[in-house]
Amino acid sequence: MYDYHVHSSFSGDCKYSMEDMVKGALEKNIKYLCFTDHIDYDYGSAEIDFVFDKNDYFNELQKAKSNYKGQIEILSGIELGMQPHLAKNIHEIIALDNFDFIIMSLHTVMGKEMHEGELFKDRDLIDAYFLYYDEMYKVLDNFNDFDVVGHINLIDRYVKHMNNKTVKLEEYKELIEKVLKKIIDKDKGIEINTSGIRYGISSFLPTVEILNLYKELGGEIITIGSDAHNPEHVGFNYREAVELLRTLDFKYITIFKNRKKQFIKIE
Ligand SMILES: [Zn+2]
Numbered sequence: 001m002y003d004y005h006v007h008s009s010f011s012g013d014c015k016y017s018m019e020d021m022v023k024g025a026l027e028k029n030i031k032y033l034c035f036t037d038h039i040d041y042d043y044g045s046a047e048i049d050f051v052f053d054k055n056d057y058f059n060e061l062q063k064a065k066s067n068y069k070g071q072i073e074i075l076s077g078i079e080l081g082m083q084p085h086l087a088k089n090i091h092e093i094i095a096l097d098n099f100d101f102i103i104m105s106l107h108t109v110m111g112k113e114m115h116e117g118e119l120f121k122d123r124d125l126i127d128a129y130f131l132y133y134d135e136m137y138k139v140l141d142n143f144n145d146f147d148v149v150g151h152i153n154l155i156d157r158y159v160k161h162m163n164n165k166t167v168k169l170e171e172y173k174e175l176i177e178k179v180l181k182k183i184i185d186k187d188k189g190i191e192i193n194t195s196g197i198r199y200g201i202s203s204f205l206p207t208v209e210i211l212n213l214y215k216e217l218g219g220e221i222i223t224i225g226s227d228a229h230n231p232e233h234v235g236f237n238y239r240e241a242v243e244l245l246r247t248l249d250f251k252y253i254t255i256f257k258n259r260k261k262q263f264i265k266i267e
């Protein structure tokens, strides 16, 4: 098992230490555990700080690596919250080459965060979808230093702010297709983020529909991550995710080390 999306207390919304999370992973027999703590500049809410100290992070990670040597492979990653205005000069703020793996996520759209529903205020749901994928496209146009896009359809998780109204894929298919093509052209990937099920949308992120579309367009690079914020959720529904990929006729899952991808054959 390869869990490539896990948080620790270096994330503003997680209180468990790296060691707690490693112990959770060992209980599930996970072979590769990649920490992807949040770095989210200009997040759009003053209440939570999504930036960590890189030196502290690497020191702590190094400690965990040596304490659990031979038992589990621990990797260093970030979940980097991106916005178009950050894309061009992010390198002046943080050097990304020392990490094993970078997830690029959109948590904020036009400066408005989605988690508390700011984006959806005074707006039709379909317009929020267009803004979200449009902004993702803009980021992709100006930014290359990442490996996969995180929970690509995250916006689906937040329709609860709109009385659970939903939008059909057909309504924004052209746009999401453009986004997926861009990802494929850049030789980047997406992830299956298994947390969707825990957050009550009864599907992984992305949905089967989007995974099929990605496949149709030639997409092959997919990591699997639980997005765990506590030790019990490490490896959450991993086998189900692999099973789904097999059903959809994907041949490999992808892992990263030193920002280089490796394909693992789905047996
Ligand atoms: Zn996220």
Ligand SMILES: [Zn+2]
Pocket (backbone or CB within 6 Å): 005, 007, 079, 227
């Ligand atoms: Zn996350």
